[in-house]
Amino acid sequence: MSDKFFSEISETLSSARSVEDLTRPLLSLLEAVTELEATYLTCIDQDLGVQKVLFSYNTKTMTIPEGLVVPWEGTLCKRALDEGKYYTDDVPTLWGDCDAAKALGIQTYVSTPVRLNDGTLFGTLCAAGSERKPLTPKGEQTLRLFSSLIGLHVEREQLLKNLQSVNSALEAHSFTDVLTGLPNRRFLLKEMGRLFAEAEATGQTVLIAFIDLDGFKAINDSHGHEVGDVFLIEVGKRLSDGLRAGDVLARFGGDEFIVTGLGPAGETAGQAAAKALCDRLAPLLTGNYLLRGVTLHYSGASFGPTAADPRLLDVDAALRKADAAMYEVKRERKALGV
Structure with missing residues (x-):
């Protein structure tokens, strides 16, 4: 040859x-x-x-x-x-x-x-x-x-495809909360980085609902951690039912969840949209839960609404602001005996 x-x-x-x-x-x-x-x-x-x-x-x-x-x-x-x-x-x-x-x-x-x-x-x-x-x-x-x-x-091509499939599965696992199956904190921060970049390009705000499950410790103490885990899973399902197209729901850690998505431009309109988001989601968590043979009446969670302007706040600062708003709501609920 x-x-x-x-x-x-x-x-x-x-x-x-x-x-x-x-x-x-x-x-x-x-x-x-x-x-x-x-x-x-x-x-x-x-x-x-x-x-x-x-x-x-x-x-x-x-x-x-x-x-x-x-x-x-x-x-x-x-x-x-x-x-x-x-x-x-x-x-x-x-x-x-x-x-x-x-x-x-x-x-x-x-x-x-x-x-x-x-x-x-x-x-x-x-x-x-x-x-x-x-x-x-x-x-x-x-x-x-x-x-x-x-x-x-x-x-070689089949091996590369298999490796890509394994890598995708590993990445999905690293971005998933093992208990609830929801996106985890790591995935949330990645997605919020993307949302902030998009909002900055389009002039929009990023809406954040910071959710803390009031009384969750008492549920664990009274009924055990197994019931508490089932409760967290059910909370995730109920919040998922209230999402808009494009919203991201994640378990932030422990008994904290976050819902985030794009909102309208302007501080006033953005904050109103964030409050509307929380008002829509909050009723989903109240009511009766049937958990491993235990019927639990839950009076609801504290929701902290925030609309972040990506030109003024980064992701960390926006989350701190939402966290502070959530604790303000928690204090108000406690004062009312809720």
């Missing part, structure tokens, strides 16, 4: 970022080496019993369409694998009962399996033509080399 040939392969390998990036140039090179007018890569789903053409390179009149899905049983590829005969220049005689080969007018056919490191069959790398063509040693070597390269890249 010439230095130019290996140079083209090397360039393809170094620039390929996906199986498609690798395969398309290799199919063109395979066509040049075998002089067969259609080269293509398939994948096989043996559980579903189907074969699909992933990528193809077609010249002259023969066309193997990409995306074509056919039953795996009876295909040329399946027969070649089963019989160990990967090349023939007389398809009509050898496999004359293959309707697809008849329809396409395939005279010469060559294929090799594409396998992963553990031997799993991924698919086949094939070439076909309407004229009788010999398979040279160079053509056979090229087919096997390309099959190995594609198999390695498929495995």
Whole structure:
């Protein structure tokens, strides 16, 4: 094989970022080496019993369409694998009962399996033509080399996808409160950073409802932590029912929850919207809770409304302001004997 040939392969390998990036140039090179007018890569789903053409390179009149899905049983590829005969220049005689080969007018056919490191069959790398063509040693070597390269890249791509999936799961776990399943403090701070940036760009405010569950310690003391945990879960569900599109609810820690979202521009309008948010959510938490066989009447939580202008306050300062507003409401509720 010439230095130019290996140079083209090397360039393809170094620039390929996906199986498609690798395969398309290799199919063109395979066509040049075998002089067969259609080269293509398939994948096989043996559980579903189907074969699909992933990528193809077609010249002259023969066309193997990409995306074509056919039953795996009876295909040329399946027969070649089963019989160990990967090349023939007389398809009509050898496999004359293959309707697809008849329809396409395939005279010469060559294929090799594409396998992963553990031997799993991924698919086949094939070439076909309407004229009788010999398979040279160079053509056979090229087919096997390309099959190995594609198999390695498929495995690499699958590994990257698996790693991305694992990383996504780990990130989701790190952003989730284990007890309630709600976003946690870490996720909240990240999202509030995004909301503050968006509000600054659009001239809006960021609404915050800082929620503290009055009497939660007494629930734990009287009924035990197991009932207290169920209560926290139920609080999360009830608050979720009152969210607007775009609102974020998080368990901030212990018996504290926060709801935040974008609000109108201006301090007066923003503060009114924050109060309306709290007024809408507060009634959701009052009333009876059935918790592990215990019926609990809850008189409600303290809600601290705040509208933050991101040009004047950062996230930490806004949370401190909301926390202070919540404690003011808590004092008022206590004074009223609630």
